[in-house]
Amino acid sequence: MGNIALITGATSGIGEGCARRFAQGGYDVIITGRNRNKLELLAGELKAHGVRVFNLVFDVRNRAECEQAIAGLPTDWADVDVLINNAGLALGLEPEYEGAYEDWETMIDTNVKGLLYMTRLVVPGMVRRNKGHIINIGSVAGDAAYAGGNVYCATKAAVKAITDGLRIDLAHTSVRVTNIKPGLVETNFSNTRFHGDKERAATVYKGIKPLTGEDIADVAFYVTSAPAHVQIAEVLVLATHQGSGSVIHRNT
Numbered sequence: 001m002g003n004i005a006l007i008t009g010a011t012s013g014i015g016e017g018c019a020r021r022f023a024q025g026g027y028d029v030i031i032t033g034r035n036r037n038k039l040e041l042l043a044g045e046l047k048a049h050g051v052r053v054f055n056l057v058f059d060v061r062n063r064a065e066c067e068q069a070i071a072g073l074p075t076d077w078a079d080v081d082v083l084i085n086n087a088g089l090a091l092g093l094e095p096e097y098e099g100a101y102e103d104w105e106t107m108i109d110t111n112v113k114g115l116l117y118m119t120r121l122v123v124p125g126m127v128r129r130n131k132g133h134i135i136n137i138g139s140v141a142g143d144a145a146y147a148g149g150n151v152y153c154a155t156k157a158a159v160k161a162i163t164d165g166l167r168i169d170l171a172h173t174s175v176r177v178t179n180i181k182p183g184l185v186e187t188n189f190s191n192t193r194f195h196g197d198k199e200r201a202a203t204v205y206k207g208i209k210p211l212t213g214e215d216i217a218d219v220a221f222y223v224t225s226a227p228a229h230v231q232i233a234e235v236l237v238l239a240t241h242q243g244s245g246s247v248i249h250r251n252t
């Protein structure tokens with residue numbers, strides 16, 4: 001039996017990239033998400049790498065569903081070696097004083113509480129076995145707020161604090177903790193942020209070659225492949241023509 005990686009939000013973008021990268025790297029993968037059909041399609045593809053694949057359909061915002069999903073893992077899937085807390089989203093880009101309550105709640109419930117639920121459920125097993133790696137997908141948005149980013153940026157700042165806190169709490173173990181903070185990655189992210197307005201989403205990546213989900217997956221795989229005594233605590237990954245979260249050089 002190989003090492004096991006569990007990836008939340010594996011139906012798209014960075015999570016899908018991670019599922020592919022870890023399967024290519026010989027990991028058995030637990031792919032999770034809300035879209036059963038997409039997970040089944042992806043599972044078929046990943047099995048071609050000769051690894052085992054297990055699908056879990058649940059919403060990370062729902063604590064009972066998270067608990068059921070993890071408690072229901074068969075024994076030969078229960079010892080998760082790598083947890084990638086990736087499921088997340090931004091909704092809206094309105095000034096904070098005009099933001100939608102529902103968007104705020106969805107972002108906080110997914111990006112912060114969902115990540116915490118999964119951590120609370122999976123990490124105790126890692127501690128017992130004194131083995132494991134948690135990768136949280138934060139963001140450059142967690143380092144500094146930008147116009148309209150307000151609550152999304154706050155959730156990613158929370159991911160930073162939660163990741164740092166976990167690393168401190170696990171320092172007596174061999175379990176490693178990494179915060180990967182991507183910049184501009186072309187995925188379904190902006191389409192979701194703008195509630196399905198594809199034209200507006202496309203403007204985010206105009207005049208710059210953005211990162212891809214695969215680029216971030218390569219970094220995730222790399223940090224888990226480092227020697228056991230090396231803990232890569234944080235990685236900020238920007239597109240080359242991006243100077244910071246809000247400074248983007250566009251060739252237009």
Ligand code: NDP
Nearest residue numbers: 009011012013014034059060087088139182185187188189
């Ligand atoms: P995508 O929209 O392509 O993927 C997001 C994934 O998260 C999807 O699989 C989505 O599934 C899943 N997801 C969302 N909400 C839930 C939920 N409640 N329960 C389970 N799964 C859920 O975007 P990205 O790949 O870009 O985003 C992945 C992570 O990367 C996020 O945490 C995002 O904040 C972060 N990030 C993205 C950046 C970017 O520029 N793209 C930059 C920095 C960080 P579904 O299809 O069911 O919604």
Ligand code: 8X3
Nearest residue numbers: 139140141183184245
């Ligand atoms: C996603 C990157 O800068 O669009 O977290 O918020 S950004």
